[in-house]
Amino acid sequence: MGRRPSRDRATIGDVATEAKVSRATVSRVMNGLATVDPAIAERVRATAVALDYRPNQVARSLALGRTQTIGYVVPDLTNPSFHSGLRGLSRAAAEQGYRVLVADSAEHADEEPGLALDTRRRCDAVVLVAPRMSESDLARLLPDLQPAVLLNRVVAGAGLPQLDVDWASGIRDLVRHLSGLGHRRIAYLQGPVASRSNTARELALAAATGVEVIKIRCGAMFPDGHAAAGQVLDSGVSAVIAFNDVVALGLLGALHELGTDVPGALSVVGFDDIPFAAYTWPPLTTAWVPQEEMGRLAWQRLSALLTPGHPVVDDAPVLLRPRLVVRGSTGRAPLRV
C-alpha cells in the first residue's frame, strides 16, 4: 500500500467528488478531450482551480506507459563540449513536452553501463555519450537501452541511430591549413587513449601526407595541455594540434608563461570551437563542431523512435562535418635555421 504524500495534494478523485462527476470526466477535461459538455467542463475546470489540482505525473506515466522524459548520459558534465549538445537536446525535446534527465558518470567508464541502464528505466529513451566505454560493454548494453541514440561514437550493426563528428575531416582541414602555412613538423597532443574520437583523430593524422606528426601523450583537460608545453617545445615542431580546445587553451596558458610567441614561434590549433575559443589571446584557430545541432538531431531521431508506427530505423551513422575556423593562433611557419 502506498504512503500518502506529505503535502496532500488534491487528486483526480477529489476533483470528481467536488464537481459531482466521475474521474473519467475529469480526466477528459484535463486532457482537453472535446467530448465533454461545455457546462460540465467549465465546472470541472473551476473545481480543479479551486482545489489547486495538478495531475500526478507519475500516475500518468504509469497509466500511459511513458514518462515524457529522456536521459542524457555523459562522462563529465563539466566538460564544455557536452553543454551545447545538452542545450540542443533539452530545448528540442522541450518543444514536444519532453524533459531531460542528466546522468554524469564522473568519468568512471566501468560504471557507465549500470548508470545508463538505471537512467533508461526512468525514461522513455536515452542519449548515450560514452567515448571511453569498451566495445564489448557497449555491445552488451545497447540492446537493453533502446530506444536510444549514440552520440560521438559509431558502432557497427548496433541497430540504433548514431550521430558522430567527422573527426577525420576536421583533422584534414586543420592539417591542410597548417601545411598551407608552411608547417612540416606538427605535434599532436593525444586525448585519453581509450577515447574513440582520439583514435579517429590519430588515424586521420597517420594518413596525412606532406607533414610529419609527432605524438605526445596528453589528455582532455586544461592541466594536461598546460603540462605538455615543455615536451612540445622540446620536440622542435612549428605547430601543434591539440586534442581539443580545452587542451589547446591549457597549452596556450603555459606558452604565455614561458614567453613563447604564438603564432610567431609556434602555431596552435584546437578542436570543438567552444565559446571561449574566440576570446583567448591569440584567439584560437580550431575546428567548429556542431554540437548543439547534434543534440537537436538526437532528439529528432529519438522522437521518431518514440512515435508509434514510426518508419523503420535508419541506423546508418550520421557524420557531422566540422568547419575550420581560422583565428589568430596560427601563422606562417618560422624559417628553419
Added chain:
Amino acid sequence: MGRRPSRDRATIGDVATEAKVSRATVSRVMNGLATVDPAIAERVRATAVALDYRPNQVARSLALGRTQTIGYVVPDLTNPSFHSGLRGLSRAAAEQGYRVLVADSAEHADEEPGLALDTRRRCDAVVLVAPRMSESDLARLLPDLQPAVLLNRVVAGAGLPQLDVDWASGIRDLVRHLSGLGHRRIAYLQGPVASRSNTARELALAAATGVEVIKIRCGAMFPDGHAAAGQVLDSGVSAVIAFNDVVALGLLGALHELGTDVPGALSVVGFDDIPFAAYTWPPLTTAWVPQEEMGRLAWQRLSALLTPGHPVVDDAPVLLRPRLVVRGSTGRAPLRV
C-alpha cells in the same frame, strides 16, 4: 486501461509466476528484505535474471510516493557558472540514489514559474536558480514548489533553505585588492539589470570607500564584455571589475585586439573563478565562488527535507564566502600624469 509497453519487459508478476511465489515475495527479494527463505530468495533471483527482469521505476515511484529524482531549474545551461553547481548537486544526490532532472528556461524569466512547477511535479523536490525572476512571481511560486531550495538568491520569510553567495564580501575583497595596488577610479561592468546578484554587487560597490566607481552597462556573456572595451578605455579608469569571469574574458579579448597592456595600463578582475580563468593571458584575478560546494549543500538541505521526520527547517539563508584569487591580470595602478 494502460497500454502495454512496446518492448514487453517482464513484470514482477511474470517473475512470481515463473518462480512459483507471490509477487510480494519477489518484491521482498528485490528490495533485499531479510525475511525471505534463502533458498526461495535464490530461486527468485535466478528467475529474475533469466527473465531479464528490471523493476519498473515509475510503478515503484507511484507505490512509494517518491520518484528519487530532484529537479534543477536554471536560466541557461550553457552558462559555466551553473555547471559546477550541477556537478556538485548531481554527484551528492547520486550517492543516495537520487537523480537530477535538468530544466533550462532558455532565459525566459516569465516562463520560469511554469517550468519550475512542471519540473516539480515530476520530482520529489527542486533546486531553483532564478536570478531574474520577479520578487512577486517568486513569492507566489515558492509555496507550491516545496520541498525546494533556492540558490544564488535570498527571499525574506520564504520558509525554505536558501544558499547564496556573499557577493558583497567578494566585491569588498576585490576592491581592497585593487585599492591596495593604488587604483582609485574603477569601472564596474554591470550584469543584467534584473539580476539579484548584480544588485548585490552594486550595493557593495556603493559602500566602498576610497575609490570612485564608474558604472558601465554591460551583461553576462562574452560579447557583452567584448563590446564594453571602448567605454572602459574612454572612462579613464585604471581598473575594471567585471560582472563575472565570462564578461572579463570577453573584455580581455577586446583589450588584446586594441593593444591595451593588461595589467600595465589596465587591471581587470572577474567573479566566479570558472575553470578557464586560470588559463587566460594574463591569468585572471577573480573571486572564487564555491559553486560545487553550493550544489552539495543544496542536496544536503533537500535530503533533510525529504527525510521523514526531519528536524525543523532552518531557513536562515546560508551565505558562502568567495575567496580572492590573485593572478596576473591585476597590477599597480599606472602613475597619473
Added chain:
DNA sequence: TTGTAAGCGTTATCAA
C-alpha cells in the same frame, strides 16, 4: 516466512 489484497493516481474500454 509467505500470500492475499488493497492501494498509489491516472487512463481507457465499454456499456448505458
Added chain:
DNA sequence: TTGATAACGCTTACAA
C-alpha cells in the same frame, strides 16, 4: 456525453 471499472506495476499491512 457520461460513468463503472479494469488496468498500469509495484509496495505493504495484515492474515495465515
